Amino acid sequence: xxxxxxxxxxxxxxxxxxxxxxxxxxxxxxxxxxxxxxxxxxxxxxxxxxxxxxxxxxxxxxxxxxxxxxxxxxxxxxxxxxxxxxxxxxxxxxxxxxxxxxxxxxxxxxxxxxxxxxxxxxxxxxxxxxxxxxxxxxxxxxxxxxxxxxxxxxxxxxxxxxxxxxxxxxxxxxxxxxxxxxxxxxxxxxxxxxxxxxxxxxxxxxxxxxxxxxxxxxxxxxxxxxxxxxxxxxxxxxxxxxxxxxxxxxxxxxxxxxxxxxxxxxxxxxxxxxxxxxxxxxxxxxxxxxxxxxxxxxxxxxxxxxxxxxxx
Amino acid sequence: xxxxxxxxxxxxxxxxxxxxxxxxxxxxxxxxxxxxxxxxxxxxxxxxxxxxxxxxxxxxxxxxxxxxxxxxxxxxxxxxxxxxxxxxxxxxxxxxxxxxxxxxxxxxxxxxxxxxxxxxxxxxxxxxxxxxxxxxxxxxxxxxxxxxxxxxxxxxxxxxxxxxxxxxxxxxxxxxxxxxxxxxxxxxxxxxxxxxxxxxxxxxxxxxxxxxxxxxxxxxxxxxxxxxxxxxxxxxxxxxxxxxxxxxxxxxxxxxxxxxxxxxxxxxxxxxxxxxxxxxxxxxxxxxxxxxxxxxxxxxxxxxxxxxxxxxxxxxxxxxxxxxxxxxxxxxxxxxxxxxxxxxxxxxxxx
Numbered sequence: 001x002x003x004x005x006x007x008x009x010x011x012x013x014x015x016x017x018x019x020x021x022x023x024x025x026x027x028x029x030x031x032x033x034x035x036x037x038x039x040x041x042x043x044x045x046x047x048x049x050x051x052x053x054x055x056x057x058x059x060x061x062x063x064x065x066x067x068x069x070x071x072x073x074x075x076x077x078x079x080x081x082x083x084x085x086x087x088x089x090x091x092x093x094x095x096x097x098x099x100x101x102x103x104x105x106x107x108x109x110x111x112x113x114x115x116x117x118x119x120x121x122x123x124x125x126x127x128x129x130x131x132x133x134x135x136x137x138x139x140x141x142x143x144x145x146x147x148x149x150x151x152x153x154x155x156x157x158x159x160x161x162x163x164x165x166x167x168x169x170x171x172x173x174x175x176x177x178x179x180x181x182x183x184x185x186x187x188x189x190x191x192x193x194x195x196x197x198x199x200x201x202x203x204x205x206x207x208x209x210x211x212x213x214x215x216x217x218x219x220x221x222x223x224x225x226x227x228x229x230x231x232x233x234x235x236x237x238x239x240x241x242x243x244x245x246x247x248x249x250x251x252x253x254x255x256x257x258x259x260x261x262x263x264x265x266x267x268x269x270x271x272x273x274x275x276x277x278x279x280x281x282x283x284x285x286x287x288x289x290x291x292x293x294x295x296x297x298x299x300x301x302x303x304x305x306x307x308x309x310x311x312x
Numbered sequence: 313x314x315x316x317x318x319x320x321x322x323x324x325x326x327x328x329x330x331x332x333x334x335x336x337x338x339x340x341x342x343x344x345x346x347x348x349x350x351x352x353x354x355x356x357x358x359x360x361x362x363x364x365x366x367x368x369x370x371x372x373x374x375x376x377x378x379x380x381x382x383x384x385x386x387x388x389x390x391x392x393x394x395x396x397x398x399x400x401x402x403x404x405x406x407x408x409x410x411x412x413x414x415x416x417x418x419x420x421x422x423x424x425x426x427x428x429x430x431x432x433x434x435x436x437x438x439x440x441x442x443x444x445x446x447x448x449x450x451x452x453x454x455x456x457x458x459x460x461x462x463x464x465x466x467x468x469x470x471x472x473x474x475x476x477x478x479x480x481x482x483x484x485x486x487x488x489x490x491x492x493x494x495x496x497x498x499x500x501x502x503x504x505x506x507x508x509x510x511x512x513x514x515x516x517x518x519x520x521x522x523x524x525x526x527x528x529x530x531x532x533x534x535x536x537x538x539x540x541x542x543x544x545x546x547x548x549x550x551x552x553x554x555x556x557x558x559x560x561x562x563x564x565x566x567x568x569x570x571x572x573x574x575x576x577x578x579x580x581x582x583x584x585x586x587x588x589x590x591x592x593x594x595x596x597x598x599x600x601x602x603x604x605x606x607x608x609x610x611x612x613x614x615x616x617x618x619x620x621x622x623x624x625x626x627x628x629x630x631x632x633x634x635x636x637x638x639x640x641x642x643x644x645x646x647x648x649x650x651x652x653x654x655x656x657x658x659x660x661x662x663x
Contacts, residue, residue: 028370055335056370060343082343111377262384 025171352425
């Protein structure tokens with residue numbers, strides 16, 4: 001059963017009652033909320049995620065109101081993870097955003113057995129490309145464009161690496177877009193589902209793109225990391241794909257990890273193996289279509305990395 | 313979502329119960345354990361019993377994630393001790409590890425599955441300046457706090473404001489006593505430092521002082537709220553050191569010497585009542601001597617029972633507030649307390 005199979009009443013009962021238990025990537029999450037905006041958001045942006053009926057869960061996430069008086073004057077929303085409330089409450093109109101930011105916190109901060117990197121991940125032919133980059137580098141826009149043009153979305157935010165196999169585990173949650181990217185994507189994908197108008201913590205407009213249903217339907221299909229591409233959007237720049245050394249990429253990924261320390265030596269070996277198996281690049285671009293063409297060439301094996309391919 | 317610690321307490325008291333928990337019960341235990349900062353302990357117990365392989369996938373994920381995190385905390389505590397030893401190499405005074413870092417350094421049972429990496433160190437009051445500048449030279453800096461808080465620490469408290477290492481972020485609390493200078497009782501730091509014992513590269517308090525420190529921290533200085541973890545630590549220490557009958561005689565003697573009979577009384581009473589810690593009959597006379605008047609004891613029984621037994625809920629919150637006020641009452645004279653709490657209240661409203 002998937003979320004879309006639930007009637008509006010069933011969804012409401014689950015979210016306001018014992019919780020809606022959903023498979024989000026490798027996590028079984030129990031979601032609760034009394035906000036109708038959060039309920040609508042889940043119905044729309046998590047429509048194809050599996051509902052879990054067997055017992056067991058990884059964590060409980062809830063978006064609830066703060067205190068009685070706050071329901072009357074300037075209502076607020078607060079996020080709870082396993083009955084802890086790690087954030088300052090936000091205005092109630094941002095409740096759906098709070099759900100996403102809170103889920104990011106749960107994935108990034110709670111103890112998990114996986115190695116977590118701050119990176120978008122897309123896949124084609126079983127081979128995954130990691131796009132690790134800081135906010136403002138155009139990572140999410142590139143990821144969204146790729147996810148709607150032949151690549152499968154594994155994640156906009158997290159590369160989840162399985163410590164046993166070294167595979168990347170999909171977590172195809174909605175993609176966060178900010179400012180101009182929102183219009184860029186609206187033009188590229190006319191029937192895109194952008195969700196409610198929100199804002200980030202600096203007050204910039206922000207929207208969440210519902211993931212393509214095909215990506216969510218393949219939630220359980222893991223992928224081998226084949227490329228690490230550090231993207232950088234730069235106004236007016238030509239499209240330049242530059243090979244990068246594995247050593248430097250290893251440090252870059254280590255820096256972008258949420259929990260490399262937690263896994264100690266095993267974590268370091270895992271990351272080194274991942275980089276060893278991948279071809280590593282830096283991509284500078286200003287034209288999105290040209291950037292997509294670069295990824296097509298990578299997928300077709302038309303780009304030869306000077307360090308050679310270790311993967312067979 | 314109100315949860316109580318009942319089931320968590322059950323498995324702490326009888327760890328063999330872990331192997332028969334249902335999946336729903338497991339979730340309750342893990343959430344309560346996380347709130348009580350005891351999930352590392354639960355995971356260590358699971359590993360000891362070797363029951364992880366039989367667990368369903370979701371549970372294995374949670375257990376192994378927490379185990380990895382506990383491993384990271386232990387590694388970083390050991391590394392911090394190493395770095396602090398290096399920074400303190402030329403210090404003219406003795407310095408002693410307290411609490412969690414001491415348990416790790418001395419490989420004591422409460423070190424198992426600890427999920428904190430902060431280090432507490434005790435130095436003599438006259439050695440505070442040297443220690444502070446040694447840390448500053450080696451990359452530690454005070455965490456930015458308000459002037460009022462800084463004065464609060466320096467004038468009234470028994471520790472400096474927390475310092476964090478600029479690159480590693482690890483936090484150290486530098487103490488010059490185990491209770492505030494303004495407190496009703498002020499155990500002599502010199503005695504504690506003199507009798508400290510070696511643990512690897514560092515010194516830790518001798519067994520009886522270690523237990524007494526844990527006792528005053530929990531029942532004189534601390535807020536007791538969420539203190540189930542501290543009580544579990546005390547239980548583990550008492551069970552470990554208590555195997556030697558001579559320990560108990562020294563414990564009573566040292567409690568008298570330092571003037572901390574009352575907190576020790578509460579510690580033994582509540583570890584025994586909540587966790588079934590064995591207390592030998594030889595302690596009966598001393599316990600009578602330290603007991604509070606009956607009405608006070610009855611009130612403490614209710615407050616402590618509520619705070620330790622339940623994670624949330626109105627009665628737990630009320631009891632937690634009552635105990636918070638009590639801890640401050642013991643910490644400073646009434647007028648000073650009123651000024652402090654008013655100031656704190658105003659600051660919080662302004663924030």
